[in-house]
Amino acid sequence: MAGLFTGSVSNADLSLIYDLRLPRVLIAFAVGGLLAMSGALLQVLTRNPLAESSVLGVSGGASVGALAVLMMGGAGTVWVAGGAWLGAVAVLALLWLLVGSYATHPSRLLLAGVMVATGCGAVISLMIAFASDMAMPGMIHWLMGDLDSVMNLEAVGALLGIWFFVLFILFRLSPQIHLLQLGTDKALSLGVNVPLMQWIMVLISALSAAAAVSIAGSIGFVGLLVPHILRAVVLKRLGPDQTFLLPAAGLLGGIFLVLSDMVARTIIAPSQLPVGVITALIGVPSFLFLLARLRQWSA
């Protein structure tokens, strides 16, 4: 790879870069960005600094779907992502049925989501208990979140497309989302169509999480850590300005996961660690550090 900088690049290196590294970096960027935007949205929606996509049960639903495929011996096929997507959408549909007409009470959504997530966790344990020795390692690996199974260009294109779509929507809606921070009544009195905005936020957040999780497994902490780091950095100067925070989360989340993946790939090379382990290992101490430093978070 050093040849890249000296001008002489062998064909083998080139194909390594284009076929393996580049798609992986792009996927990591899109997944990280989607998870961070999903988390940032949920934190505004539920008025809870602890919210992220896993609390809605979307990650859990995706895991159940993916594990079901892995159990049936579908490892390495596109059906894993398909199963994960179906699982995530099924959870979303369930939440819709449960809280449909109560969009103005986000705590209800949070409660239902936590319950669904817990249920999914139980189903996952059950599936692991009954899994064959053949399927088990793949299932565990998927649950830890990993990017090395993604190598086809269609998946890369689709995910980048979704990332761009979500970023665009959030960029357009961020001023209204900003107003929702003042509470639903205040936002309503300022002319925001609150129920519509809340459902768009739930949908966008769940779809981003589902897209990310279905490709990369369950990667924790990006949705929690990135928006909080951003907030900590800009809070003093800008306040929690969502017109800045939401798009910035889409970018910083991507960068964070690319770097984490780089560490995961190289730290014990030639073996690789699942990137979900690295995000948590970096994420937990940084989060605790920020928590200790910034007293403003007593919200």
Add this chain to the structure above:
Amino acid sequence: MSQEMISQEALLQVKNFTLRVDSKILVADLNWTVHAGERWCLIGRNGAGKSTLLKAIAGMQSQLYMDGNIQWKGRDLPLCTPEELSKLRAYGEQFPVGGIGLRSIDIVLASQWPWRGDASPNEALNHALAALARCDVEHLAYASWQFLSGGERQRVSLAACLAQSTPVLILDEPTAHLDIHHQVTLLETLVQASEACQQTVIASLHEIGLIGRGFTHALIFTGKVGGYLAGPIDEVVNSQTLEESLGHPIEEMTAGSGIRVYIPV
């Protein structure tokens, strides 16, 4: 049309209006007209329906539990879009809320949303600071919401309502949590704005001692199911009506300065 004519035209007209929460009737067959520049106080016991009525006229209550007709400037309320309403009335909550990491200035700046694009960021900032100054919380502009006391939050919330620059202010217990000095100065601020530019104020109130300090009209929940009294202060507010409404003996006195005050005994 002369200024006189505009002020005579009904700003808010509530006709044959009945309001329920579940099966409990809060107001029955309410007929109520508010003109521009009037300052109304709503008086009644806890749970009488003051907040719900304020939310209903602000267009923020589910239509499910109401019958009758509310018109703003001759237009049926359900036909008004949220954007139109946001330029017509500001609504001050009884329990204002702040999000993660919000500062006072963020809240007041956000309240200028209905007029977005009309002012440069600098003008908007000055407008926000002026509103905070009017409520005597300019020094807290960059303070975090969660470190403010109850009264300070109330004043920031009022500053946000003022910054919304609407002809109508609908305020749910604006004087709650305020110390005596700020209760009085805040009412004075409202009266000044109202007298200078015909701003209309509709506010619920528990501090009956403040009725005489600038309100022109009162809507009193009588304490009977769905009952109400509405009209100019002189006609509807006296110790009997207050006693009946609040379920407590009230005495009327005239202070040395000529202000009429009501005191629970």
